[in-house]
Amino acid sequence: MGVIWIGADAEEFRQRAGGWLEREPVLHSVLLTSVDRERRGAGSGGVFAILGDEDGDGDGDGDGVAGVAVWTPPFRAYVSAAPVGAERLALALLDRYPDLDGVTGVADQAAAYARVWAAHTGGTVSVAMDQRLFELDTVVPPRPSPGAARRAGPADRDLLVAWTLAFEEESSAAPGASVAERVVDQLIADQRAWMWDDDGPACFVGVSRTVAGVARVAPVYTPPDRRRRGYASALVAAVSQAVLDAGAHRCALFTDLANPTSNKVYTALGYRPVADVTAYVFTR
Template identity: 45%
Template structure:
């Protein structure tokens, strides 16, 4: 496997022409590049940041083997890689001369790329987060269901969504997350956030879902303000968003968790989510 086997481009259409079928062939493991490229396609190339994104495709013997995307300032996101593919990708990226602040990918792939990056660049890598990807099996509503009801957020909720997105980003350490106003406007446009609210209409928690692409929908984000946690609101609103995703015809309903949070991992399993794969996030320095 050679670095030259990787093809890089800044053109989204070219990337999707080359890699679109490959990404759709494994919609669960490729959920992030699928949903990100769909957002770029429908919302514009600066939807996730102020700089243009770039992409790469590994082609060997006439077939696509792997792909990556980067929407600066966010880290690289890679599809599953063999150790040999990870080594060739690290050499390819080093040769491009572009900054690579880190990587997110299936755990063994991210581990291999981090080690290869150090070899090819002399830099260092540091594990930042361990994640688990879940797929919904049989949805089980939480019991007891907390008082309140679900409601899809609308235009009148924009300020609330902006505020909670910023709080969520701070809580998960996502300083490089996308502009909260852009995010809120996009989610409102397709009904992509649901609140759990009390009898007076005061939002207590929120859960979102990505637009469907390749038959999959990913639940994200899920957020409850600290002073309202432990009352079942997150489970109730996540179950409702999951139910709506299934009702819309999604073949797979997915979500990521932080493995450092046993509470959320236990919650999602109680309502029917089952592990698919572990993912890792690395920061690169130097």
């Protein structure tokens, strides 16, 4: 494998690795939307790394790229590279950014990254969540549920911030209140926050911007006292159909493998598994 390029310029990273990422836009949805957010100035700054293959460190059509990693604090780094490439990226980023505190990626790739980090720091790694990435191009309508979908507005902001924090606590994401507020504000401003109403708000679904033809559904949150009534199924179906109607080629979402119910729900809507993804937390 070739050299590693590391930089803080999201636009340069896109020019070097964008073509490679877009070859598998569902698998790289998180990376593509992270880069899109930073390019638009809607993020808080990031670190971008490219592992070159034998021909170099990449150009605009994706040739020469063997893997990438992106870290946009306070989120974990996200890696996409064969395990041996993930190990090289881990070493390169550890050398420059010792405070990097976690990684997410396809299961064997993230495991390779985490293993190298632990071996070179003496720290410990633990699994924050085992996930499954799904994709959909045709919605299978669920059974009707009472209520209706609507886009969220400014009046819903405080509730959605509280629900986002609750979702993060349940899912071990936990980037913090300030990030939850920023995410909700952007979702509402872009009309990408949706709610299911049934005698009041019953469920919340957000969706990413469509990048490379893919929109990613997240978060999906139903408060505990409103669960098991079909609200999440109905709202995810409605949102997925809306983004497909608006021009997305496919929708993507992640599920928690520890929650078999959600996996069955989304499969019933037409979502198909793409890859298993693991998130790790690092502790020195």
